[in-house]
Amino acid sequence: MTDATTEPLLSPTIDTDGAPFWEYAARGELRIQACTACGELRFPPRPCCPHCQSFDSEWRRMSGRGRIWSYVRPHPPLLPAYAEQAPYNAIIVELADAPRIRLVGNLVTAPDAPLNSVDPDRLRIGAKVQVTFTDVGGIATPRWLLERP
Structure with a gap:
């Protein structure tokens, strides 16, 4: 167990x-x-x-584009399994072509980058992002990249 x-x-x-x-x-x-x-x-x-x-x-x-509507940096992490990646981010993205639709994910520097790959000081409400996908446990999971890194 x-x-x-x-x-x-x-x-x-x-x-x-x-x-x-x-x-x-x-x-x-x-x-x-x-x-x-x-x-x-x-x-x-x-x-x-x-x-x-x-x-x-x-x-x-959808176009896969959006903007950061909100974010949080869990510190300390909510689950001990994520302690090594702290500080990491969890963001809410408002889709550009569907502003009432918001998705949750992580802002990363590349699809397979660790959750802490983006400097926390670069997180900004309104920052433009683009979806990417990475395999997490056999499932393609959305993550987000800054449009202009």
């Missing part, structure tokens, strides 16, 4: 509604669920549109 406080978070739990998000991520695409009845985008994915209650949806490709 593993101890959740000493083991790093390796990969997300994938449910039926969110499975397409991760399938597109594996192809290097950022897609967001959209209602085909009213056109509203929604994240996290769910079976029913919260705006019009339709069960019809599609997955729209």
